[in-house]
Amino acid sequence: xxxxxxxxxxxxxxxxxxxxxxxxxxxxxxxxxxxxxxxxxxxxxxxxxxxxxxxxxxxxxxxxxxxxxxxxxxxxxxxxxxxxxxxxxxxxxxxxxxxxxxxxxxxxxxxxxxxxxxxxxxxxxxxxxxxxxxxxxxxxxxxxxxxxxxxxxxxxxxxxxxxxxxxxxxxxxxxxxxxxxxxxxxxxxxxxxxxxxxxxxxxxxxxxxxxxxxxxxxxxxxxxxxxxxxxxxxxxxxxxxxxxxxxxxxxxxxxxxxxxxxxxxxxxxxxxxxxxxxxxxxxxxxxxxxxxxxxxxxxxxx
Amino acid sequence: xxxxxxxxxxxxxxxxxxxxxxxxxxxxxxxxxxxxxxxxxxxxxxxxxxxxxxxxxxxxxxxxxxxxxxxxxxxxxxxxxxxxxxxxxxxxxxxxxxxxxxxxxxxxxxxxxxxxxxxxxxxxxxxxxxxxxxxxxxxxxxxxxxxxxxxxxxxxxxxxxxxxxxxxxxxxxxxxxxxxxxxxxxxxxxxxxxxxxxxxxxxxxxxxxxxxxxxxxxxxxxxxxxxxxxxxxxxxxxxxxxxxxxxxxxxxxxxxxxxxxxxxxxxxxxxxxxxxxxxxxxxxxxxxxxxxxxxxxxxxxx
Numbered sequence: 326x327x328x329x330x331x332x333x334x335x336x337x338x339x340x341x342x343x344x345x346x347x348x349x350x351x352x353x354x355x356x357x358x359x360x361x362x363x364x365x366x367x368x369x370x371x372x373x374x375x376x377x378x379x380x381x382x383x384x385x386x387x388x389x390x391x392x393x394x395x396x397x398x399x400x401x402x403x404x405x406x407x408x409x410x411x412x413x414x415x416x417x418x419x420x421x422x423x424x425x426x427x428x429x430x431x432x433x434x435x436x437x438x439x440x441x442x443x444x445x446x447x448x449x450x451x452x453x454x455x456x457x458x459x460x461x462x463x464x465x466x467x468x469x470x471x472x473x474x475x476x477x478x479x480x481x482x483x484x485x486x487x488x489x490x491x492x493x494x495x496x497x498x499x500x501x502x503x504x505x506x507x508x509x510x511x512x513x514x515x516x517x518x519x520x521x522x523x524x525x526x527x528x529x530x531x532x533x534x535x536x537x538x539x540x541x542x543x544x545x546x547x548x549x550x551x552x553x554x555x556x557x558x559x560x561x562x563x564x565x566x567x568x569x570x571x572x573x574x575x576x577x578x579x580x581x582x583x584x585x586x587x588x589x590x591x592x593x594x595x596x597x598x599x600x601x602x603x604x605x606x607x608x609x610x611x612x613x614x615x616x617x618x619x620x621x622x623x624x625x626x627x
Numbered sequence: 628x629x630x631x632x633x634x635x636x637x638x639x640x641x642x643x644x645x646x647x648x649x650x651x652x653x654x655x656x657x658x659x660x661x662x663x664x665x666x667x668x669x670x671x672x673x674x675x676x677x678x679x680x681x682x683x684x685x686x687x688x689x690x691x692x693x694x695x696x697x698x699x700x701x702x703x704x705x706x707x708x709x710x711x712x713x714x715x716x717x718x719x720x721x722x723x724x725x726x727x728x729x730x731x732x733x734x735x736x737x738x739x740x741x742x743x744x745x746x747x748x749x750x751x752x753x754x755x756x757x758x759x760x761x762x763x764x765x766x767x768x769x770x771x772x773x774x775x776x777x778x779x780x781x782x783x784x785x786x787x788x789x790x791x792x793x794x795x796x797x798x799x800x801x802x803x804x805x806x807x808x809x810x811x812x813x814x815x816x817x818x819x820x821x822x823x824x825x826x827x828x829x830x831x832x833x834x835x836x837x838x839x840x841x842x843x844x845x846x847x848x849x850x851x852x853x854x855x856x857x858x859x860x861x862x863x864x865x866x867x868x869x870x871x872x873x874x875x876x877x878x879x880x881x882x883x884x885x886x887x888x889x890x891x892x893x894x895x896x897x898x899x900x901x902x903x904x905x906x907x908x909x910x911x912x913x914x915x916x917x918x919x920x921x922x923x924x925x926x927x928x929x
Contacts, residue, residue, distance in 0.1 A: 605828045
């Protein structure tokens with residue numbers, strides 16, 4: 326998520342070639358998909374005003390399945406014309422967040438998605454859905470399955486088969502994730518859920534374990550933990566990709582990613598951006614990196 | 628754990644009255660037990676050379692069941708004579724860590740515990756055991772049930788009924804914790820296990836959930852995440868008490884602690900010590916603290 330959720334949180338302009346360099350390095354890690362940018366209005370998020378340029382430049386990175394976030398038809402047109410073959414739609418679980426984020430109620434925002442679907446169908450481009458603040462809203466508090474149901478029903482009617490449930494401001498907890506996913510997967514058997522956890526309150530990996538226990542296998546993360554949410558006060562970044570890959574590998578869950586290369590990418594991203602967004606691997610390194618034995622241990626060797 | 632595991636990691640001298648102030652504030656949070664200090668040799672850990680003074684000063688805090696870590700008979704004598712009624716013994720799971728930490732192999736260190744037990748029995752003082760690097764050792768790597776078994780058998784023979792399993796350098800993962808606890812609780816039915824997770828690699832809360840799922844209900848933590856391990860390279864503090872209490876309350880697990888008071892204690896500890904050791908609550912605050920609605924939301928109100 327770093328090139329979208331990460332970069333958009335940076336006030337200082339990240340040169341287009343820096344964005345491309347980070348994407349190119351991530352393409353060599355074994356990670357297989359990436360949300361490469363967002364085709365929002367350049368005035369809304371100036372940092373991503375080079376979306377077309379970035380997407381066109383990295384088309385040769387065939388290791389990665391690129392998708393782009395599109396908030397409206399204009400964004401979808403720009404995405405498709407620059408070569409994006411998968412769009413991600415966005416909706417909020419609550420009216421409060423939807424009004425802050427999209428200046429429209431959830432219902433109004435949903436209505437605006439219809440023409441995007443039509444456009445995508447015409448161009449044979451895939452579309453996935455997402456629900457922000459799906460577990461908790463910083464304005465309204467805990468979000469219930471009852472609030473998600475009509476949004477998912479509408480997505481289903483539109484033919485959306487994949488929905489990302491986003492804990493945008495890190496309010497989800499492991500029990501809630503387990504219980505809600507159990508119920509949602511039961512009710513929406515045609516939908517494949519993916520998870521988008523922010524680590525604002527330190528629960529992203531615990532939430533990931535709960536989702537794994539419910540059979541979910543798609544997880545968003547951001548290299549070096551870069552990110553935040555420009556419209557959500559106090560929010561911090563997605564869980565760091567290197568922390569997530571490390572945790573999964575330690576549990577014996579295959580990811581296809583090479584942890585050492587992921588950590589190298591995180592270091593390089595931190596160097597290029599000037600900071601990280603919270604990363605245990607960048608501080609402590611992986612568990613498998615053992616330390617040399619110290620002097621007192623000579624006794625053991627004898 | 629802050630007054631022991633936290634303070635011992637501080638190079639700068641913490642005045643005795645500061646230590647007492649932090650302990651007194653924690654006694655008002657609803658937390659019920661505390662490892663208040665360690666009776667190690669003052670030259671080994673100069674920061675805790677005021678152990679007697681601290682313990683004597685806080686004896687009136689009857690909300691807290693105090694225990695102290697004792698590495699040897701001399702320490703046990705000092706602890707008992709200053710009024711401690713529960714001792715915690717320490718052993719490492721591996722010879723490498725044991726030699727670094729106690730300059731003795733595991734077997735040698737175990738032999739030295741016998742006279743402490745005798746002394747405690749004579750004074751009617753309780754004794755609990757602990758195993759450091761119980762899930763992973765920074766020198767030897769992953770620790771197995773096979774390595775823990777003889778240590779636990781010896782503890783059992785000594786009459787120890789409570790053992791703290793310490794992930795001293797944050798190498799445990801949720802699957803391992805679940806699997807190992809399942810096996811250990813099955814083999815050692817007379818032993819009550821408590822968990823001591825460090826958050827070095829961001830897995831402490833995920834590991835806590837695994838232990839809860841295995842029925843464990845006793846967890847160490849450190850206010851403001853203070854701590855580390857003077858003998859374990861790259862180690863960071865215990866999981867922050869405020870983060871653990873928040874996570875448990877969000878999942879509906881009762882702790883008896885008042886989260887707001889715990890967070891206030893964390894802020895005060897950070898102020899007094901001059902820094903924290905990593906704390907999500909001190910950065911983001913609890914999920915329940917909602918934000919005021921922003922201007923765009925006026926639409927919703929109408």
